[in-house]
Amino acid sequence: MKKERQEERPSQVLLQGNEACVKGALLAGCRFYAGYPITPATEVTEVMAKDMPGTGGAFIQMEDEIASMGAVIGASLAGVKSMTATSGPGFSLMQEHIGYACMAEGPCVIVDVMRAGPSTGLPTQPSQGDVMQARWGTHGDHSIVVLCPSSVYEFFDLTIQAFNLSERYRTPVILLADEIVGHMREGVVLPSAKDIELENRPRPTVPPEWHIPYGDPGTGVPPMPAFGDGYRYHVTGLHHDVRGYPTTRKDEVEALMRRLFSKISNDLDRLQWFDSYYTEDAVMTVIAYGCVARAGMQAVREARAKGLKVGLVKLQVLWPFMRRTITTILDSSEKVLVPEMNVGHISREVKRVNRGNCDVLTLNKIDGTPITPGEILETLEEAYP
Amino acid sequence: MRETSHFVHKYLRSSKRFPHIWCAGCGIGIFMQALIRVIDRLGYSKDAVVMVSGIGCSSRLPVYVDFNTLHATHGRALTFATGVKLANPDLKVITIMGDGDAVSIGGNHLIHAARRNVEIASFIVNNHVYGMTGGQSSPTTAYGTKTTSAPYGNLEAAFDISGLVEAAGAAFVGRTTVYHTPLMERLVEKSLTKKGFSMVEVLAQCVTYSGRWLGLNSPVEMMAWQRDNSVTVEKAQDLTPDELAGKIVIGVLADRERPSYEDEYAKLTAEKLKV
């Protein structure tokens, strides 16, 4: 009770990004966490181990990341909001079960605090090299939601939103942080629990005999009972019919695939999450995300001080790709610059949706060091129209 | 036909088409019936039972039974089961796995589940072969046996599943064959009612593949082989290692009291919530 009262009176606290993630998750109602230690995500597991017992939820350190992700899906099917956190090598191991969660529609949140890869890579230098893996890491065609924080507060806030989206769409949501955002400390004012809007998975309202476990109620998202609720049904990673039983019938396979995509793609208008700065009159716009957006912000401020009409758009949703948002920027800017700490995962998408009337410039860094404001400013000045 | 009034059939999903997918004389169905009989005898509510499986022939079992069923990924049934049990300890969580499933790709999960002692009743249907993919060697295929992936004979030694799980710390370990139906039911019952992690190794005939490799060409020959090559734990104590060579020791192999993970965690939670 004491704890709750504290939460009701917002005050500034100094938090590490990974700690803020845990605070967000617990406020979002996360009551199951399974994880495996890996730098730079370990603090999420450690703080969860410390704080989860006090919520009545369960924490477990599993034998590897495959197991962590399996346990997370199991807990989700038993009706509990659940999460895991890892970094690149562990994220690779989780891909098998991320696909399972997509197919079986088990809501869950996966935090990947990116470090430089491939393979064991650079423990522990920052990177944004997992953007494409977050999109296409698991095999087979599938839809996915990926959010990206660029500050400690955003890590807190987007963790809550990740739970909300996973519950709304019954899908795994990946939170793609990076080493810088995960490890830095900032003073933040956290909202009180009563000011946070939470979403919960749709539950069946009809008797078990009427419930169709994988039917489309019109939203594309079937109501989801928990194991033990009296709605005994079958869950499988195989293609399944509306009752959940394995099928190879092409009409049933196609209907399932279409529904799994459309439940998210039909809602794209609600998934255009970004912040824009100085964009009203910008002739050149920086499109950035994660820790690079911080450098971008500083670079844009300095450029403005020098009289350059440049702006910044900071992306919070990476997947599904915010085509509508990006094309608006491409239509209003003469040039855009996409700085990334990878070989160009998002710039490739920006180029894909560019209708040819905008120059798309890239700034890529893959040496394990952050992109600096100076490097972005230099590029802006050189390329300024 | 009034078989639907028969109690085993009350647990079969009426919406699933029978006969099931397993080959004629496959041992999995015999085990499945024993499992259903014991669940009925123990009076569990169907709603409270969660049956989790991996991938393989035996892992097709849950789709046929009217419980909460979860057909997971290859080797990972125990990871899903762990999450289910910790999220809702009131549920009776059962896993069904095969030998390749549980001991090869899932070997790491198996030993850690046994060590961790989350209350899961696990059953490994051991037919010494990968059946669903067409008769390749599994970790329990005997040395020298020819299989589709060991055409010149298996070069590896076989795992003793029960010995492995016992060494890893499981609260209960038993071994049976499907021929020994009454023993199988007793072990299933002990496993389901055991506090902590339990594992019963069920030796079952794969007539289509392992039978062929062993030169046993019918389910009857294979079950007769089970009958003729098994000795009980009690009898085994009086036999020399030479006499025991090639024999299947059946019965209760380990039965010990250990605190379960969820009980330990519940204590911790109670302490934290009190403060």
Added chain:
Amino acid sequence: MTRVDIYRGWCKRCGICIAFCPKHVLDADQGLFPTVTDPEQCSGCKLCEMRCPDFAIVVTKDEKGKARGKAKSGSATG
């Protein structure tokens, strides 16, 4: 008297029930389906039912039966 009902729709003719019946109550018919040839000998042990991999056998004991399983009365056709 004990009834042994065999449901041919589910039976895969594996022969297990016939081979391991302690009282030799069952035999294969021309189509290799098991059939009850010596009903008087049936002790109601239910091993055939328990060992049937396809749930295709139901053994029903009358009230005076010795079987430990649940007694069911009524007429079943196999």
